[in-house]
Amino acid sequence: MTVPVLELDQVSISYRDGDQCRCVVHEVSFSVGPGEVVALVGESGSGKTTTAQAVIGLLAGNGRLEQGAIRLNGTDIAGWSPARFDSIRGRVLSLIPQDPTSSLNPVLTIGEQVAEILRIHRHGDRKAIAARVIELLAHVGLPQPERRARQYPHQLSGGMKQRVLIAIAIALRPALIIADEPTSALDVTVQRRILDLIDSLRREQGTAVLLVTHDLGVAADRADRLVVMQNGRIQEQGPTAALLRKPQSAYARKLLADAPSLSTTAFRPAVSGDDDDIAIEVDELVHEFASDGRHDRFRAVDRVSFRVRRGTTHAIVGESGSGKTTTLRNVTGFLRPTSGRVRIDGIDPATLRGEALRQFRRRIQLVYQNPFTSLDPRQTVFRIIEEPLLNFEPLPRAVRERKVRDMLARVGLPPAVLARYPHALSGGQRQRVAIARALVLDPRVLVLDEAVSALDVTVQAQILDLLETLQRDLGLTYLFISHDLAVVRQIADTVSVLHGGRQVDCGRVEDVFLRPGSDCTRELLAAIPGQGHPRPVLHPSPCLEAA
Known part of the structure; x- marks a missing residue:
């Protein structure tokens, strides 16, 4: 019987906040075989990223593995010290992080950053490492690899930067790659090329892949098996084709129904009106x-x-x-x-x-892409929505307050939200606030930039x-x-x-x-x-x- 590359057995993880301890992952069990792609899917807060962080030993400082085993090639690595994890990161398991822009050092060349993992694990002398860097950059499909090695991250496109992160992840041919939302910031054609690259490397080297994603379309295309998580618990898991064809849990059915790329929704019906x-x-x-x-x-x-x-x-x-x-x-x-x-x-x-x-x-008003950066963290929701009225209309406070409350209700948020700050809201709530702010001036045109x-x-x-x-x-x-x-x-x-x-x-x-x-x-x-x-x-x- 083949030993799984990765096996989680009844894993529970908690975070401590002051005197409070909150369990966020509950008795999670699944495995990933050699050359297999298993996708962890679910919404934000489902526990999928925390689970992946525990596997690679990168839990936040207040995170703790409460119970269970995490076996890598049959060895239980749960509870390992940071130093022991350092000895296997890159060599046995690697991470492809989500954001290629923030994951690369802006003051080091691409070549220096790829070489770092090779130096840490003493993979050859200076000349051998330099040659391996060029080989890796070429292998992940970067044109003119010698030139790219001399460039800095800001000189590369998002897709090129993500290829650099993949080059770092595969440099030492690890047994397991954890890909944490590896294409969420990329255009669909670039996304496909990156996923094709990961897939070809998996086939060539027999590397197992744990794919963490909220994109059901990507998971459907690329994973052999799906593990569906909600509120830190596995709702369902199984072969991709079978789960997509007939999901058993209510939550999996809802996820699949909401995924635009898997939806059976036809094109939007034509709207009647004056073409002029x-x-x-x-x-x-x-x-x-x-x-x-x-x-x-x-x-x-x-x-x-x-x-x-x-x-x-x-x-x-x-x-x-x-x-x-x-x-x-x-x-x-x-x-x-x-x-x-x-x-x-x-x-x-x-x-x-x-x-x-x-x-x-x-x-004409704008709603921006990222609700986490488009709202002022120092202002309450009331102030955020009110601000355009202060800038454009000298209205009495009572009128402004009524307009703010009316707009908040129109975007489906309760009055209690008005006293909160952005950090206390979910991503969806923040985007509703951003829409309310854009609409409070009664514009006729709304520009939605990757909203x-x-x-x-x-x-x-x-x-x-x-x-x-x-x-x-x-x-x-x-x-x-x-x-x-x-x-x-x-x-x-x-x-x-x-x-x-x-x-x-x-x-x-x-x-x-x-x-x-x-x-x-x-x-x-x-x-x-x-x-x-x-x-x-x-x-x-x-x-x-x-x-």
């Missing part, structure tokens, strides 16, 4: 930036045109560097076009100055439902910036696909998705995770109906 009632008009938009040379110009947006009917949602999709953000900044008036024209409700923001431009911003990409699938589904309700009730027009085409399919009426600053497809979402006009669009659609697996059979359950 245009809220946003972008005509032959060009935006250039100064390049390195004195007279050189870089064209970030090249003759992009689209129109958005009032009360509908238009999505802009594309890889990093496609021109999405530059287009957004032109539409909102933060940049002025090099040529072409933008009109919001018939007003060209490029013609406005001073107070007129400031007042224009009431018509659900940082959220777990169930919270994401709740926010998408909220946005649909607000649009219907308030007649809002949305400009939705996203790299998640599964979400776009669900929420948008029309879409522009950008590539290299050019618009390569534009039209109704259903038309573009079913009949793409460019290879770029076809590649983006092919990269949507979860498409190659059977749709789950989702039978109603009393638990779900009660929820």
